Amino acid sequence: MNIRKKSRLQQYAMLSPAILALGLLFALPFALSFWFSFTDQHLVPRPIPTRFIGLRNYERILTDDDFWQAVTNTILFSCLVVPLQLVVSLGTALILNAKIPFRSAFRAIAILPLLLPMTVVVAIWAVIYRIPNGALNAVYQLVAGPGAYIDWLGSSSTAMVSVVVLSAWATFPYQMLIYLAGLQDISPELYEAARVDGATPGSGFAMSPGRACAMSTSSS
């Protein structure tokens, strides 16, 4: 056996545990799921045999209004929450990267939503959205008069926006930390060079922090 052939065998031998694990944990379940989708297989055991039912499962799901509602809601939610998260986290990162008083304290406060368990986040926002006398409705009543309220989570016109705001608030610190790390990675000499070249704050951002942020956005 020549050295090259031996080396290739060694490579396959070293890869085999990972390939085996991927096959067992990903490829096999995926293939089984695909096969089961053409049968009436149930999760729990049952005393009747599993039958081949062709495309019936697909026919049912594709004609189910609830399924299409869920698809629409998921797309809408993603289209709203991702840009909002990115804008809020970039803005916060830029502020916290600037030399402002109590910067460390503000940084600690800004990442608090990330440290809270989701149950606590939901409890906080339940108080904010509560009807008729939650925090947000108290503000609304200053404008619309006493007794007026909006059912933020119960009305079909406001429920999606309410959930988007909650979700963006709960998770924006994660993206913010990535942006902040990207911004702090920029050498001060780059800012100085941009100033010497006559860059305005806007064009300066596009040249150096903007590029860092573009890279951070793709990683986040």
Next chain:
Amino acid sequence: MKLKTLFLIGTAVVSFSATARAESLTVWVINGDSEKPYFAQLEEKYNASQSENTVDVVPIPGYTQAIQAATLSGDLPDVMLVDGPNMASLVWTGTLQPIDDLLDPEIKKDLLPGILAQGTYGPDGKLYQVGPYDSSEVLWGNRKLLEEAGIEIPTSVDDAWTADQLEDVLAKLKALPAVEWPLDMKLSDGVGEWLTYGWLPFLESNGGDVIDRETWVADGTMNSDANVAIMERLSDWVNKGYIVPASAGDNKFYGEKTAALAWVGNWMWSTHEKGLGDDLVLIPPPSFGDKGPVSSNGGFGWAVPASSTKLNAISSFLNFSMSREQVGLYADITGYIPARSSAVSFSKLYSSEGKGALFVDVANCCTMVRPVHPAYPVITSAFANAVDHIMTGKADVRDELDNAAETIDEDIEDNAGYPPFGR
């Protein structure tokens, strides 16, 4: 020498048979805060009551999922609590074994009718589950607000409000400045078993149901004209602002006291009593039709997995946990109704002079067992979704009930009619 050998063999045989009799049981129970003290004392008292067996009572978080996972992996305990409506599904899949021979006949005779009906599997007529408690629901009232609105409060099931009378009461209460929404129907609990437990009685009171219990077909029953009319009326109450919305939270009746009535089961006893004190009044379930007032019943109960083999020890544990003393203790600690008729008189809360006597009256006269059928998990999920859409989303009532019926019938068809139930 011979004598010594015989003695040694005899000693070995005796100790071996003693060891063979001594069994160690694992019992799975729900992880509720109100039930934990009860289960702790049950383990302690059973282990102290005899020297042959020991029991380890384990509260399990995420109970239903844990049972499903253990069923698949073959790791079920010796005894476990099973939610009554899911019993038939577990029997059909071969997960449970009958317990008629394990339970003292005297205990079986003493069970409330609803408890016996809940635990009996139709096709073979055998008992598979026995609950230490029963449940029922009533209208809870705030006496101060009801009197302020000039409302006469019914005291027995014979003079329960009709749907028209209840609507009139709600209109009067709505007019009070202190009342925001008159009736809390616990929509804040979200989509779950409560929506079936809480709403099915209104349909049954009017002669309706979620499925035909002879043919096991939902179409024509779930979406009957009678059911549509009842659900449209309830939807109308939401639109009129009579019902506390889901997003308003749980405490409008007992906390903020801006709701004058609440429709919920006996498990809210201590919370309501703490919140309203002497203003708390129990009102019979409303009558929506010819069948009069109706309440759901049942709950968790003891069941034995088919894989369990330590039957003598299991029988001993079941009879101990269903003893009059233990059933009474369950009621006193958790606030549920004792499952044995003879234990009711021992309960401070539920005896005829007790504050909760109306619950026992309702449990005896007016409870209706939820369908005992293997398709129940799908039946309840489909109906609860329909109720949620109707009560919170201004959905078309007939469309929602049609969809629920279709979902249930499809599931029954997918399972070949759940033989031997048949179609």
